[in-house]
Amino acid sequence: MSCYCYLYIFLVFCLFLELTESENPKVKVVTTAPKQRTREHQSPSTFSGDKKLLRDSEDAELVSLTPQVLIRGSEFWFGTQMISADGKLAPAVLSDGARLRQHVPKMQDFWIDIHSVTTAQFKSFVDATGYKTEAEKYRWSFVLDIEANNVTKKEVDSKEGLGRVKNAPHWMAVKGAFWRRPFGEKDKTSEKLGLMNHPVIHVSYQDAEEYCNWATGAADDIGPSVDNDLIHDVDEDGTALEAKTSHRQLRLPTDWEFEFAARGGLINATFPWGNDAPSFGTGESVKNINIWYEKDPKNKFPTENDASIDGYVGTAPAKSYAPNAYGLYNMIGNVWEWVLGGTPEQRTLRGGSYVDSLDGRYNHAVSVATKQTNSGDSSASNLGFRCASGGKLNIIREAYFLKEQAKRDKEQDARNAERNAKLNARKEELRQKQREAQRIEKEVTAQVQKQFEESNAKKNGDKNVGDGKAKRKRKPVQTGKNEHEPNEEL
Numbered sequence: 001m002s003c004y005c006y007l008y009i010f011l012v013f014c015l016f017l018e019l020t021e022s023e024n025p026k027v028k029v030v031t032t033a034p035k036q037r038t039r040e041h042q043s044p045s046t047f048s049g050d051k052k053l054l055r056d057s058e059d060a061e062l063v064s065l066t067p068q069v070l071i072r073g074s075e076f077w078f079g080t081q082m083i084s085a086d087g088k089l090a091p092a093v094l095s096d097g098a099r100l101r102q103h104v105p106k107m108q109d110f111w112i113d114i115h116s117v118t119t120a121q122f123k124s125f126v127d128a129t130g131y132k133t134e135a136e137k138y139r140w141s142f143v144l145d146i147e148a149n150n151v152t153k154k155e156v157d158s159k160e161g162l163g164r165v166k167n168a169p170h171w172m173a174v175k176g177a178f179w180r181r182p183f184g185e186k187d188k189t190s191e192k193l194g195l196m197n198h199p200v201i202h203v204s205y206q207d208a209e210e211y212c213n214w215a216t217g218a219a220d221d222i223g224p225s226v227d228n229d230l231i232h233d234v235d236e237d238g239t240a241l242e243a244k245t246s247h248r249q250l251r252l253p254t255d256w257e258f259e260f261a262a263r264g265g266l267i268n269a270t271f272p273w274g275n276d277a278p279s280f281g282t283g284e285s286v287k288n289i290n291i292w293y294e295k296d297p298k299n300k301f302p303t304e305n306d307a308s309i310d311g312y313v314g315t316a317p318a319k320s321y322a323p324n325a326y327g328l329y330n331m332i333g334n335v336w337e338w339v340l341g342g343t344p345e346q347r348t349l350r351g352g353s354y355v356d357s358l359d360g361r362y363n364h365a366v367s368v369a370t371k372q373t374n375s376g377d378s379s380a381s382n383l384g385f386r387c388a389s390g391g392k393l394n395i396i397r398e399a400y401f402l403k404e405q406a407k408r409d410k411e412q413d414a415r416n417a418e419r420n421a422k423l424n425a426r427k428e429e430l431r432q433k434q435r436e437a438q439r440i441e442k443e444v445t446a447q448v449q450k451q452f453e454e455s456n457a458k459k460n461g462d463k464n465v466g467d468g469k470a471k472r473k474r475k476p477v478q479t480g481k482n483e484h485e486p487n488e489e490l
Contacts, residue, residue, distance in 0.1 A: 063124045065215050066113035066318075068389065069327055071261050073107035077268060078259045080369045104256060104401075110391025112253055112261050115199075115318040115329040116337060116384045117211060119190045122179060122200035125211050128218065134204040135178040135379040141202045142380035143174040144355065146302055147314050148183055170302035171380070178202045182381055198315045199335045199384035205252075205347045205376035208338045208385035212250040215387060252340040253388035254398050255371070258350045262331035262368040264324030270367045272324035272331050277358065289333040290316040290354045292362050301362035305354070314354060314381065332366050335384035340395065341402065344376045353382035 079102050125131060135141040140162055145153065152174055155161050162173035174184035179202045181189055190196055203211075253261070264272045271278070271289075278289045292301060293309040307313045311320070316334050323329045333356070336349040352366035364370050 063118075063120045065121065065218070066115055066117060066386065068111040068113055068387070070109060070111055071257075071326060073109045073260075073391070073394075075103070075105050076107065076260055076263065077103055078256060078369065080367075104260075104397075106397075107256065107260055108391045108393040108397075110253075110257055110388055110394060111248070112257065112328065112388040113386035114323070114327055116335060116386040117200050117208075118197050118318050119179060119200045120196040122203070122211060123190075123196070125214050125218075129214060131207075131210060131214075133178055133202065133207045133379070134377050135202045138377075140173050140175045141177040141184075142171045142378075143177050143183055144302065144314070144381055145170045145172055146305060147381060148172060148174065149185065152184055177381070178379075195315070197317045197319075199318050199330075201315065201335060201381050201384055202379045203338075203383060203385060204379050205338050205342075205344075207379075208252055211385075212252060212387045216248075216250045248389045250387045250389050252338055252385060254340045254391075254394050255348055255350065256398050257388055257391060257394055258331070258337070258339050259368055261326060261328055262324070262351070264326050264328070264331075266325070272328075272368060273322070288321045289366065290320065290330065291333045291352065291366050292355060292357050301357075302355075310354075312354065316354070332368060332370060335382050336372070338383070338385040340388075341399065342373065342376070346373045347376040348373055349383065355382050 142165070143152070145164075148156075153172065156163065156172045156174060162175060164173070165171040176186065177184035179190065179200050182193070182195065182201055190198075262272050263269060266272075266274060269275055273288060278287070278291075290310045290312055293306045294300065294304050305313045310316070316330070318334075319329050320334070321330065324331060330351075332351045334354055335351075336353045337351050339348050339350050342348050348371055350371050352364050352370040356362065356364040356366045356370070359365055364372065
């Protein structure tokens with residue numbers, strides 16, 4: 001076949017593509033497919049990255065994506081730390097769920113949303129794709145007891161209800177609870193409750209990834225995901241960095257990226273603003289974090305969450321309180337946020353939520369290191385997320401680090417198991433020796449007791465014999481006469 005034939009085929013193909021785009025000018029395609037679920041009970045997602053992203057409909061209400069800022073990478077320490085009054089690193093005592101601090105030699109530059117994805121933004125995603133969350137498919141999600149009404153509580157505790165978490169009864173499995181109906185009540189939607197600017201809740205890890213995939217292709221249609229005014233760094237020549245939204249795959253931030261961003265450039269700090277406890281504003285209201293407070297110490301968790309201190313019983317708006325030095329809102333408190341990585345059975349959440357406390361008295365202690373793991377299909381009224389982009393090396397390095405860490409943990413577990421086995425064998429050996437000593441002691445005691453009893457019996461026998469001889473001496477001497485007759489000689 002001549003080169004002209006190939007050229008003709010190529011031109012026809014280009015013409016076909018041009019006609020296709022002219023017919024569907026609003027359609028965007030994601031080239032990277034989302035991760036597939038591995039659990040048998042989970043049905044395939046209704047939205048997939050290899051399908052069309054946006055419906056060609058005029059009634060879909062679209063909301064701009066969250067602006068992102070560029071975070072310049074550097075080395076940093078991550079994990080649990082607590083600074084003492086003299087500025088030295090004190091022993092880790094907080095129940096924040098993190099490991100002891102570890103060193104990361106270098107973080108690559110990356111972008112991250114300035115706040116978590118809101119209910120309104122997630123609604124745009126659902127309106128554009130028809131996506132159904134896992135909470136909708138399962139037809140229930142977890143709701144905090146204090147946020148539900150009495151009718152819901154009664155239904156949960158009834159025979160037909162789904163009940164509560166055994167070790168945490170303040171969490172109820174509520175039928176019909178999902179992002180649009182956060183507390184399971186049909187007449188109390190997020191719109192009516194004024195929660196559209198709050199973080200979207202009742203979303204699973206899979207739901208969060210699907211949103212990021214959609215937002216990658218939707219950025220050009222519903223607004224940039226980067227705000228030039230919020231870029232905190234400049235290029236080497238001093239000019240402001242340009243916001244680039246094209247060809248940048250949105251995703252969940254990695255574990256390291258989330259903590260690195262939460263620290264706001266501070267080194268070995270406990271909170272995004274430093275090491276001081278949360279500051280209070282006028283009227284004793286907290287200015288920088290949404291966690292659990294009680295007005296009356298008698299009203300322990302989960303009876304009362306004093307809204308007069310931080311302003312909210314449940315979630316706060318996504319842009320509440322003062323941001324950190326990077327311009328990021330609510331990197332700790334408010335809602336737990338999914339981060340990239342893990343397995344379907346064990347995904348990582350960062351930041352803590354309004355259910356947690358400052359010192360760990362209730363649930364987790366909130367700090368920049370706070371984390372926990374949960375199954376990827378979990379959803380609750382305190383779980384949300386935000387998107388990130390760039391920083392591909394961060395994903396690779398962290399995955400390698402976690403792999404090596406898992407290898408080290410496995411080796412350490414093997415050493416611990418071997419040491420425990422030897423220790424248990426030694427303990428068993430000592431127990432056997434103890435049992436043998438007890439047996440011997442028991443036998444010796446029994447023998448001594450027997451000898452003692454025999455000795456006493458012998459002594460008693462000798463005494464009886466002696467008494468008998470004395471009596472015989474007192475008998476009359478027999479002379480051949482009648483023994484009953486007195487002896488004249490005596």
